[in-house]
Amino acid sequence: MSAQNTQGLEISNLMKRLGDNAVVKGISLTARRGELVCLLGPSGCGKTTTLRMIGGFLSPDSGSISLGGLDITELPPERRPTAMVFQNYALWPHMTVYKNVAFGLRLRRLPKTEINDRVDAVLKMVNLVHAKDRHPGALSGGEQQRVALARALVLEPQLLLLDEPLSNLDAKLRVEVREEIREIQQRLAITTVFVTHDQDEALSISDRIAVMSGGRIEQYSDPDSLYRRPESRFVAGFVGSMNILSGRIVAGGITLGPDGVFIPCDDAVLANYGGDGGEWEVAFRLEDVDVQSAGGLTSLPHRGSVARQVSHGHFKEVLVEVGEHTSIRAYLGPDVDLSGPVVVSVRRLLLYRDGALCYESHPASGRGQPTGGESLPGGAGLTSSSPSGSLR
Amino acid sequence: MRVETVATTEGPVLTAEGPATRRRPRGSFGGTRLVSIVAVVLLFLFIFGPLLWLLVWAFVGVWHYPALLPQKWSLSWWRQVFNYPSLARSVELSFLFAPTVTALSAVICLPAAYAFARFRIPGRRALMIILFSVNAFPKIGLYITIATLFYALNLMGTFLGVVLIQLLGTIVFMTWIPTAAFAAVPRSLEEAARDVGASRLRTFFTVTLPLAAPGIFVAMVLAFLASLDEAQGTFLVGIPNYVTMPVQMYSLVSDYPPEAAAVFAVLLSVPSVVLMLLVRKHVMGGSLARGFQV
Numbered sequence: 001m002s003a004q005n006t007q008g009l010e011i012s013n014l015m016k017r018l019g020d021n022a023v024v025k026g027i028s029l030t031a032r033r034g035e036l037v038c039l040l041g042p043s044g045c046g047k048t049t050t051l052r053m054i055g056g057f058l059s060p061d062s063g064s065i066s067l068g069g070l071d072i073t074e075l076p077p078e079r080r081p082t083a084m085v086f087q088n089y090a091l092w093p094h095m096t097v098y099k100n101v102a103f104g105l106r107l108r109r110l111p112k113t114e115i116n117d118r119v120d121a122v123l124k125m126v127n128l129v130h131a132k133d134r135h136p137g138a139l140s141g142g143e144q145q146r147v148a149l150a151r152a153l154v155l156e157p158q159l160l161l162l163d164e165p166l167s168n169l170d171a172k173l174r175v176e177v178r179e180e181i182r183e184i185q186q187r188l189a190i191t192t193v194f195v196t197h198d199q200d201e202a203l204s205i206s207d208r209i210a211v212m213s214g215g216r217i218e219q220y221s222d223p224d225s226l227y228r229r230p231e232s233r234f235v236a237g238f239v240g241s242m243n244i245l246s247g248r249i250v251a252g253g254i255t256l257g258p259d260g261v262f263i264p265c266d267d268a269v270l271a272n273y274g275g276d277g278g279e280w281e282v283a284f285r286l287e288d289v290d291v292q293s294a295g296g297l298t299s300l301p302h303r304g305s306v307a308r309q310v311s312h313g314h315f316k317e318v319l320v321e322v323g324e325h326t327s328i329r330a331y332l333g334p335d336v337d338l339s340g341p342v343v344v345s346v347r348r349l350l351l352y353r354d355g356a357l358c359y360e361s362h363p364a365s366g367r368g369q370p371t372g373g374e375s376l377p378g379g380a381g382l383t384s385s386s387p388s389g390s391l392r
Numbered sequence: 393m394r395v396e397t398v399a400t401t402e403g404p405v406l407t408a409e410g411p412a413t414r415r416r417p418r419g420s421f422g423g424t425r426l427v428s429i430v431a432v433v434l435l436f437l438f439i440f441g442p443l444l445w446l447l448v449w450a451f452v453g454v455w456h457y458p459a460l461l462p463q464k465w466s467l468s469w470w471r472q473v474f475n476y477p478s479l480a481r482s483v484e485l486s487f488l489f490a491p492t493v494t495a496l497s498a499v500i501c502l503p504a505a506y507a508f509a510r511f512r513i514p515g516r517r518a519l520m521i522i523l524f525s526v527n528a529f530p531k532i533g534l535y536i537t538i539a540t541l542f543y544a545l546n547l548m549g550t551f552l553g554v555v556l557i558q559l560l561g562t563i564v565f566m567t568w569i570p571t572a573a574f575a576a577v578p579r580s581l582e583e584a585a586r587d588v589g590a591s592r593l594r595t596f597f598t599v600t601l602p603l604a605a606p607g608i609f610v611a612m613v614l615a616f617l618a619s620l621d622e623a624q625g626t627f628l629v630g631i632p633n634y635v636t637m638p639v640q641m642y643s644l645v646s647d648y649p650p651e652a653a654a655v656f657a658v659l660l661s662v663p664s665v666v667l668m669l670l671v672r673k674h675v676m677g678g679s680l681a682r683g684f685q686v
């Protein structure tokens with residue numbers, strides 16, 4: 001029994017057609033007990049469909065879902081140890097907050113006093129004791145969201161499912177509530193699947209993120225490696241801001257775009273690996289770009305000028321035109337002088353061919369290495385999506 | 393105050409374009425309003441005028457032509473009507489048929505309405521239109537066809553025959569309005585109930601039915617009233633064994649002066665008024681309106 005309990009969610013090769021669409025095309029994913037996993041992807045990629053299959057509202061065409069070692073693929077929703085927070089909350093408008101939360105417990109035929117205690121405890125946890133006797137129509141969006149969460153949590157589910165639970169909240173509340181959810185989820189150690197199309201949300205609360213596209217999982221890894229080491233061209237473009245240009249590898253750096261602008265990159269191994277003369281999709285983060293005033297070095301080929309800049313307060317985002325048809329975006333510290341010509345170099349880059357990651361450079365050691373081995377150490381380790389690289 | 397200031401600052405600009413353009417919309421707006429007020433008053437008179445007329449007639453003692461109101465009021469016609477031998481029986485019958493027809497109609501139509509709202513039924517559209525067409529054509533033709541059938545089945549002059557013929561008139565809205573009411577219950581509310589552990593049946597009774605209740609209630613009130621007021625079919629099928637209030641009305645009109653008929657008509661409209669007040673009290677405007685969105 002206890003051995004089973006250490007197992008969390010295990011999904012293997014789930015497929016689903018809806019109408020004429022193959023919506024989910026073979027999804028496999030595991031979540032350890034207590035882990036929070038995000039399904040992240042653009043609209044229409046099959047996140048909701050996957051989540052609904054886990055919750056039991058859709059039955060998969062093939063594949064299996066097991067929870068705590070038990071196969072639940074064939075169980076109806078009411079017999080699954082899962083609880084879902086719906087995107088529109090789906091609170092019952094004719095019941096008070098108390099009744100909404102208590103309904104699941106009453107179905108389990110618990111004694112009245114225990115129901116009372118558990119509802120009170122969970123309402124306290126989500127800060128809603130004052131709204132106990134109100135109807136959902138008399139609550140704000142944030143309060144409704146918390147009732148929905150309380151209704152799910154009170155059942156102490158083995159698996160919590162959330163379908164874009166924050167999308168109806170304003171930006172500030174969204175950040176607050178997602179932190180609350182994360183805090184409660186960690187405290188109760190509930191295995192959780194969280195659907196979102198907001199990458200900030202995913203990066204900030206997940207233990208692991210599954211990036212989905214077209215009904216498949218593109219990459220499944222922790223937020224840091226997802227950000228630093230996107231395994232496919234799609235993920236590189238989807239998660240965070242990234243310069244992605246076609247280019248070739250030459251001694252001491254890369255030539256980019258139709259202009260073949262030379263950009264130096266301090267990676268000794270790069271030329272050995274990629275110098276086959278062929279074209280790559282070269283990707284580098286905005287915080288991995290160095291922009292300096294050109295000063296007297298007027299003869300350098302990669303001289304450029306800042307075409308646009310947007311201040312974000314503690315940093316700025318600039319667009320540098322390095323060639324007639326080639327520009328590079330970069331995050332810079334607020335004090336960099338950008339009035340004259342500038343020179344651009346790249347600290348760390350990734351190479352893609354046919355949509356797959358082939359090479360990543362590690363600036364710390366000045367060496368990079370081809371990808372493909374599982375033994376590869378993680379990326380250089382930015383802990384969040386904030387562009388602190390430019391401040392170094 | 394502020395509105396006025398804005399108007400004056402805009403004044404010169406508008407005069408430059410011509411004051412006529414400015415005045416016309418306001419004039420026509422006032423006109424529209426006047427027209428709509430008159431229309432509402434006329435409509436009101438058209439609907440309630442005859443009822444008021446009836447009400448006055450029911451209490452007439454003496455009333456000679458030029459006078460606007462009766463010279464003498466009296467309850468004598470009420471006494472006459474209440475002493476009319478078969479009146480009590482007809483009231484009793486009416487209030488036997490109306491609940492029976494309503495209940496039976498609900499039993500037949502509500503499951504159909506739920507199915508229409510929730511499942512993909514082949515030919516759903518065609519079925520709904522056939523239902524509608526039952527009410528769209530002159531009923532008397534339909535009734536006569538049915539009467540021949542009832543003769544064959546020995547249903548003429550039977551309780552069941554009357555119930556069936558009255559049922560016919562209630563089926564349309566007893567299906568359409570609850571279908572709309574069920575369809576208006578978001579599926580996610582039902583899924584949420586399943587999710588916390590409720591069976592399909594439990595979900596239906598705890599979530600779906602209470603939320604669709606206002607629409608269902610409206611439909612049942614309408615069915616009750618339709619049964620109560622149904623005269624044509626009941627007359628054809630029920631006579632002579634089952635004479636309900638509206639059927640009784642026919643013989644009253646021919647046997648007695650208009651005053652007695654007025655009394656009877658007032659009596660006949662009491663249940664309608666009571667039920668309509670009930671609907672107003674128990675059904676919020678929104679749900680009532682929702683009940684009619686098919």
Ligand SMILES: Nc1ncnc2c1ncn2[C@@H]1O[C@H](COP(=O)(O)OP(=O)(O)OP(=O)(O)O)[C@@H](O)[C@H]1O
Pocket residue numbers: 018019020021023041042043044045046047048049050197
């Ligand atoms: N009943 C259906 N019949 C046919 N296609 C459907 C049906 N339901 C959904 N789809 C399609 O399946 C795809 C995936 O839908 P799904 O709701 O899982 O997307 P999602 O990733 O949750 O997107 P979003 O972020 O917009 O919620 C969409 O392209 C949608 O058009």
Ligand SMILES: [Mg+2]
Pocket residue numbers: 047048049
């Ligand atoms: Mg979705």
